[in-house]
Amino acid sequence: MNLEFSPEENAFRDEVRAFIEENYPTDLPKRGLADDMTREEFLKWHKILGKKGWSTPAWPEEYGGTGWTPTQRYIWQEENARVNAVMPLPFGVAMVAPVIYTFGNEEQKAKHLPGIHSGEVWWCQGYSEPGAGSDLASLKTTAVRDGDDYILNGQKTWTTLAQHADWGFFLCRTDPTAERPQQGISFILVDMKTPGIEVRPIKLIDGGYEVNEVWLTDVRVPAENLIGEENKGWTYAKFLLAHERSGIAGVARSKRALENLRDIADAEMMDGAPLSEDFDFARKLSQLEIDLAALEITELRTLAGEQAGKGPGPESSILKVKGTEIQQRLTELTVEAVGTYGLPDFRSFEDNLANDNAVGPDYSTHAAPHYFNFRKASIYGGSNEIQRNIITKMVLGL
């Protein structure tokens, strides 16, 4: 056992740090609320990385991966978090792509992977439905075979950033008579410009538009867009969720957010002294730092296991639960730290996204919206209760 990075790993850190410093676009908004950014802003860093060959580190090299070890990928995440980088979105890179290169055919790989790698093609995820949240397998959207096509009908929801999407991956019911609901589901790729698709934005708790309803009415999709076998979609869907969870801990980002919160606590005054000197508050900061350290080592242990050839297993559920709890506590504590200036709604100021006209310190502007928004973290990606079900099954064997 040791925690040291090797000389090669340290050299790698220097290399990526230098690249980021030289190439990261400094004109991107730093606050990271979903509708803070245009499509092009979202994709800017992704496209630069695509040219460099670094946009999809975790992929197998033959499809455009970097061949980095899990430790190198961890370093990569850390270095990007240092500058609060707007990273490639997960829907293409980390969710559908692994399904395509693992279960897709050669045509599908050739058609879709390059666009995901380069950042030209934006993907969205058609999983949840109004009646199928945690019980995802109860989904009702249908795909009915009609000659060389499938005809899709139904409604998806919580589809993140579908307003920008070129393509979507959809779970649809292809066999309504299957014995178990999991058995009749297929995984289908859909061009979002196909007639019959309507994307309706949902206004969220923070006033922003991050997710959408996607209505599908007689949407005709070529049958060649089916991934793998018909009715085997649940297997691919679960595979994807395990991949989604492994990146969900967000340790590097939370470390950065904690530093940020410590700065806020130094700047805010309470009873004539910095808030950071108030023992009650400092203790909460320490508890967060401690929990974050435990999470970080747990993630490193998982990475080390991966490096030794073990895939992401049930421990990714721990990363999801603990990672999102910490993210939420960070946003909660930030609201506490900024005090009264958490109240003004930045959206009520003119040119609000530029932040110039808002009142109070800069760091207070988005504290409350972030907090409200981040309640999503323990709900998405398989709610934290579902993660406990997974641990119950996979670890406890119940």
Added chain:
Amino acid sequence: MHFDFTEEQTMIRDTLARMVREEYTFETRHKVIESDSGWRPEFWAQLAELGILSAPFSEEDGGFGGGPIETLVIMEELGKGLVVEPFVPSVVCAGGILKHGGSQAQKDEHLAAIIDGSRVFAFAHAEPRGRYDMAFLETRAKADGDGYVLNGHKAVVIGAPWASHLIVTARTSGDVADHDGASVFIVSKDAEGISTRDYATVDGRRASEVYFENVKVGGDALVGEEGGSLGLVMQVADEAIAALCAEACGAMQVANAMTLDYTKQRKQFGVPIAKFQVLQHRMADMFMEYEQSVSMSYLITLKLGEPAAERAKFASMAKARTGQAARFIGQNAVQTFGGIGVTDEVAISHYFKRLTMIDSEFGDAGHHLKRHVALSRKAA
């Protein structure tokens, strides 16, 4: 960066695991802790024979060539069996004091005897009014000719009834909580002027109040520099913290397994209670708490070689987090067992008691959170 154990470390684990499994069943332990002496010297001799007591020491100190990771492996296994014998007091604390601060002559005489099991040490440091402040020393050592005279009262000295020798901290100068003036002595427990009140602890071990009344020791009893040993004591305390964290992990792992097993056996409302989601999620939480503790135990073990301030910060992080997890797991294990969980007859209640008391050794979660706050400020 990796978390693998070497072949030797795995061998130590396997050997000790088998020994604890075979020779330290719950029934055997029960008899031992209720016996007059409260421990099994022959088990200690076996540990020595198998090289367990020598594992954390370098070859030049007469050891196996290991260090903190070997201690971690050993403590996890001892924790699984709720072993009461004094590995932390004698090997980790006294052994640590001698390893880091002892002269060659002291090592030759005492460390060798700790390793071969012929001498058992206890760590007489904490005091009745000192709580967890490592610098708090009312016990005094006054220069007297070539040697010193010790006076004072040491509190809850774990393993003292079984010890032949004590590592005693005493103040040679300064005020009660001064950082300067702390000295460390090796004292034979049968030295004139030492008296003890021996008792059982709630977690099945034995301890003593140790009183020093004009106890004379020679100049060769002093370890390290007169008045300059607080750093040494704090280093060893952090090493003891790492060991206790690993012990807690071993105990938590077994407590979780026992709880899971019980929920599969126990039926209510016509089904095994393992079927109830409220209990499943509780056990999932217990599992996560355990995993986070394992991470913290690795972290402090791997950071023991850092400079003092850094090391202390990691020790506090690990001890605080582990203390919280130990409490959570202990309480929820008992709750899941129901009424039988609060009886003496089931093992789980004994795991609960040990997990609870680990938090009260070398500083509890609250103390270490506070220390972390202070150390974070200094760093800023």
